[in-house]
Amino acid sequence: MIYTCTITPSIDYTVYLAAFENGKLNRSEEVYYYPGGKGINVSRVLNRLGVKSKALGFTGGFTGSYIEEFLQKEGVDTDFIETSEITRINIKIKADKETELNGPGPKLTEQQLLVLTNKVKGMKTGDWFILAGSLPISISDSYFLDLAEICRENGVHFVLDTSGQALKKLTKVPCFLIKPNLEELGELFDTEITTIKDAHHYARRLLENGIKHVIVSMGGDGALLVTKDLSLRAKAPTGLVINTVGSGDSLVSGFIASYSKDENPEKAFRYGVASGSATAFRSDLCDQQGVEVLLEQVEITPI
Ligand SMILES: Nc1ncnc2c1ncn2[C@@H]1O[C@H](COP(=O)(O)OP(=O)(O)O)[C@@H](O)[C@H]1O
Numbered sequence: 001m002i003y004t005c006t007i008t009p010s011i012d013y014t015v016y017l018a019a020f021e022n023g024k025l026n027r028s029e030e031v032y033y034y035p036g037g038k039g040i041n042v043s044r045v046l047n048r049l050g051v052k053s054k055a056l057g058f059t060g061g062f063t064g065s066y067i068e069e070f071l072q073k074e075g076v077d078t079d080f081i082e083t084s085e086i087t088r089i090n091i092k093i094k095a096d097k098e099t100e101l102n103g104p105g106p107k108l109t110e111q112q113l114l115v116l117t118n119k120v121k122g123m124k125t126g127d128w129f130i131l132a133g134s135l136p137i138s139i140s141d142s143y144f145l146d147l148a149e150i151c152r153e154n155g156v157h158f159v160l161d162t163s164g165q166a167l168k169k170l171t172k173v174p175c176f177l178i179k180p181n182l183e184e185l186g187e188l189f190d191t192e193i194t195t196i197k198d199a200h201h202y203a204r205r206l207l208e209n210g211i212k213h214v215i216v217s218m219g220g221d222g223a224l225l226v227t228k229d230l231s232l233r234a235k236a237p238t239g240l241v242i243n244t245v246g247s248g249d250s251l252v253s254g255f256i257a258s259y260s261k262d263e264n265p266e267k268a269f270r271y272g273v274a275s276g277s278a279t280a281f282r283s284d285l286c287d288q289q290g291v292e293v294l295l296e297q298v299e300i301t302p303i
C-alpha cells in the first residue's frame with residue numbers, strides 16, 4: 001500500500017483574474033477550492049493514474065471536513081487524524097504572475113502525533129510512506145527521524161518532499177526518494193544553484209547520505225534524476241501554462257505510480273516529468289490521458 005502523509009493540508013483557494021494589483025481592491029473572475037497540501041496532491045494524482053493510496057495526516061474544522069469529503073468523492077481513501085484547529089486555506093492568485101500565500105500548519109499534541117506513529121508502525125515491508133509538504137517547527141526533528149527509522153526497520157520505502165530546516169535535517173536519512181526543486185537544493189547547501197552542472201553536483205552529494213533517488217525539479221526547465229548508477233536530465237514538454245500549483249507533487253506521483261509497477265527509474269522519471277507538465281498545463285491536477293500524450297515529448301539525456 002502507498003500511504004501519503006500531509007501534516008499541513010490546505011484548501012487551495014485558487015483565483016484567476018486578468019491582473020492583480022497589490023494594495024488595491026481586486027475582483028476575481030473565476031475561483032476554485034481544491035483540496036491541497038503536498039501529500040494530498042500526490043494521492044489525488046495517484047488515483048487519477050489508476051494507483052490506490054491512502055491519504056494520512058491531520059485535518060480539522062469545516063475546511064478539514066471539506067477536504068475529506070472531496071477526496072472520498074474522487075475515490076481517494078483517507079485516514080486523517082482529527083485536530084481541534086481549522087485546516088488552513090492557502091491562496092493562489094493566477095494573474096499576470098502567480099502569487100501564493102500559504103498559511104501555517106496545525107499545532108499538534110503528543111497524543112495526536114503518537115496516533116500517526118502507530119499508523120507508521122503498522123506499515124508492511126514494500127509499502128510506501130510519502131511524507132510531503134511543510135513540517136511545522138513546533139514538532140521536533142527527532143519525531144520525523146523516528147518515523148523514518150521505523151520505515152527503515154520495516155522495509156517501507158520512505159519518500160520525502162519537504163522544504164526548509166526540516167528538509168535539511170531529514171536528508172541525513174537514507175530515503176528512497178527526495179524531490180527538492182532548485183531553490184530547495186540550494187538551501188540545503190547554503191548556496192544558490194543556477195546551472196545544471198551545479199545542480200548535478202549537489203544532487204550527487206545527497207547520495208552520500210544513502211538516499212537512493214534524487215530528483216531535482218526545475219519548473220519549465222524539466223528535472224534531473226540522480227542515482228548511484230544514473231545521471232539524467234529531462235527537458236519538460238512545452239505548452240500553455242495554466243497553473244503550476246501541484247506540478248512538483250505530480251512529478252512525485254508519476255514517478256511512484258510508474259516505479260511501483262516496473263521498478264525502472266528512467267521510465268518512472270519520464271512518467272513523473274510528463275505528470276508535472278500535464279498539471280502545469282491545466283487548472284486542476286493532471287489526469288492519465290493528459291500525462292500519456294506528453295510522454296514522448298519528454299526528452300531524456302545523460303548528464
Ligand atoms: N512552466 C512549465 N512548463 C512545463 N512543465 C512544467 C512547468 N512548470 C513545472 N513543470 C513540470 O512540473 C515539474 C515540477 O515543477 P517544479 O515547479 O519544479 O516543482 P515544485 O512545484 O515542487 O517547485 C517540472 O519538472 C516539470 O516537469
Ligand SMILES: O=P(O)(O)OC[C@H]1O[C@](O)(COP(=O)(O)O)[C@@H](O)[C@@H]1O
Pocket residue numbers: 008010012035036037038039041090102132133134135163244245246247248249250
Ligand atoms: O506545505 P507547504 O510547503 O506550505 O505547501 C503547500 C502547498 O503546496 C501544494 O501542495 C503545491 O505544491 P507544489 O506546487 O510544490 O507541487 C499546494 O497544494 C499547497 O497549497
